[in-house]
Each structure stands twice: as C-alpha cells, then as structure tokens.
Amino acid sequence: MGGAKRYPYPKEVWTPSGGWWTRPSNWKSNTAITLAGMSVIIGVVWKISAENEWRHNKPNRWIPSMMWSKQFRDGEYKDLKFDSSEK
Numbered sequence: 001m002g003g004a005k006r007y008p009y010p011k012e013v014w015t016p017s018g019g020w021w022t023r024p025s026n027w028k029s030n031t032a033i034t035l036a037g038m039s040v041i042i043g044v045v046w047k048i049s050a051e052n053e054w055r056h057n058k059p060n061r062w063i064p065s066m067m068w069s070k071q072f073r074d075g076e077y078k079d080l081k082f083d084s085s086e087k
Contacts, residue, residue, distance in 0.1 A: 050065075050068045050069060050070070051070060053065060053069045053070075053071065054069075054071055055069075055071060055077075058077065058080070059077075059080075061082060062082045066080075
C-alpha cells in the first residue's frame with residue numbers, strides 16, 4: 001500500500017525544481033516568503049491602479065472600485081449617490 005515503489009534515477013541530473021521526489025525541509029518558510037513577496041507586489045500594483053483609474057462615463061449603478069478610486073473619493077463624482085433599492 002502507499003503507491004508505486006520508487007525506481008532508481010540518475011544522481012548527476014540537476015533540475016531547477018529540485019529533481020525527482022523532492023521534499024525540501026524548508027517548504028514552509030519558502031512558501032511564506034513567496035506569499036509575502038506576492039502580497040507586496042500585488043499591493044503596489046493595486047495602489048498604482050487605483051490612483052490611475054478614471055471613468056469617463058458616470059456610472060449608473062454602484063461598482064466596487066468606487067470604494068478606492070480617487071475619482072469617487074475626492075473627484076468629480078464624490079457626491080454620487082445610488083438608490084439602495086436597486087438590484
């Protein structure tokens with residue numbers, strides 16, 4: 001039980017992923033570092049995107065980006081209100 005038996009493989013082969021049946025002992029810290037790096041990059045891209053977002057047409061319904069877009073916070077649409085009974 002437990003799957004197929006491992007077969008021998010060449011010891012001289014180098015691969016960027018670590019080779020056959022790799023189980024790095026530091027996978028948790030590698031994952032944490034990768035997630036932290038991705039979070040920083042996504043945060044920077046999100047910030048730049050929110051600063052540069054501009055809608056040329058007035059929206060006829062509420063949209064999620066109205067919460068962070070400068071155009072709706074302190075721009076031309078800052079007083080825009082929508083009826084809460086809309087679907």
